[in-house]
Amino acid sequence: MADNADDAQTDDRQPVRLGEVVYQQTKERLIRGAFEPGRKLTVRALADALGVSSTPARDAINRLTFEGALVYAGPKTVIVPFISQQTLEEITLMRLALEGLAAERSVLHVTQDDIDKLTKMQGQIDVALDAKRYADALWSNKEFHFLIYRLSQMPHLITTIETLWLRIGASFNDLYPEFAEAKYGVHNHMAAIEGLLERDGAAVRAAIESDIRDGYRRMKKANRERSAENEAIF
Amino acid sequence: MADNADDAQTDDRQPVRLGEVVYQQTKERLIRGAFEPGRKLTVRALADALGVSSTPARDAINRLTFEGALVYAGPKTVIVPFISQQTLEEITLMRLALEGLAAERSVLHVTQDDIDKLTKMQGQIDVALDAKRYADALWSNKEFHFLIYRLSQMPHLITTIETLWLRIGASFNDLYPEFAEAKYGVHNHMAAIEGLLERDGAAVRAAIESDIRDGYRRMKKANRERSAENEAIF
DNA sequence: AATGACAGAATGTTGCAACAAAAAATCATA
């Protein structure tokens, strides 16, 4: 992704490229869990659905495949990936390294205004959880994390983290009722905010790492149960 | 990138896609420093150069742009990026986190055969350095690093690291005479091999981190001198 | 010499048809 906004050489003006629109929309639906794992995507279907020709649709699918958000199940078949236990563990280790780095660096540029925004965002998470609007809670949870990561002012890091979320996003959302219950993550988020208040990078990193580990345990558990179901069927 | 080779759901058979060929060839030339920073790449020129139509050439340029190996300098202009001091620092921090992780995990699957290969590879680096074949030395250096990283058996991690190398690769090679001198990295590499022998993940990580930091210092220095030259001219 | 306007050339994107290959559906056979 062209994310060198810090370099004078880059120029992010975009006239509106159709392929970009298709990509963004499909990516959004993927993150929100609109496509279940195993779902097959074809360029003509995507093109018809969004009223464009095959070229932009093909561009979008190709890009999502490069990024690992979609996966080849055959020479002419791309599907939303199932996340294996091994892949989940790998992505989690990468998240710990990268999101930990972003968290630690976030204290270098944080302002009171940012902390207010985070506090407000956490309030939205709480409200969504109480109302059992789990999809909203998950979305706000993502916003909360990336609000912190963006404070690091490291654009390459942030886009890399985004692709990691994208790779597990579909499976994550596919199982979200299991995650959002029991005020998942609230304690870690409060600890992160406190760390930011005190400009304590190590504390923010620890809070984010703890949050990632908690999520990993829940997802691992849900994934196992899901696998067990499938084994029972087949 | 489709790198879930561990998952049964994926299928990496490729009939031979022209766009993939153009991508691989251009990527290789980029890493080897065939295109200096600032060099402009166009769809038609690339298509003509490789004797294909515009579609595969466009696919390749788009993909390299998504990955950050090329960069938009205007709505219709993609160039090989100049690496700013800020970007170099950011990529280095990411490399420390990710390559450190791969290095630490490499001890989990390393065999004596792997260590023999690494020792041999280091011999090739030494020979190339003595003969002042700096481009070869740099290439073998890359092979050495990724031999270790692949031992981690974490495909997502490896492709992400490759993307980072690709982002700074062109600038790195543009300056390589400054790097290869003085047996750069030899000591760190020997330390890494020793760590692998003893299955000491922390030691391998430390050696790799040290290697990355050394390279960072040299590149930072060269980059500054290069910038000073440019300032003197303009 | 520096700057701005302008015209011609070049560029990326999009849509689309053709093609070979793969996937899905159908049918035959056991």
Next chain:
DNA sequence: TATGATTTTTTGTTGCAACATTCTGTCATT
């Protein structure tokens, strides 16, 4: 019913032309 072969449909890729936009070189003006 299950299995394998065969036909039919669907699919991704490629090449290419058209179009609007952007870039580049030139020239006039100061």
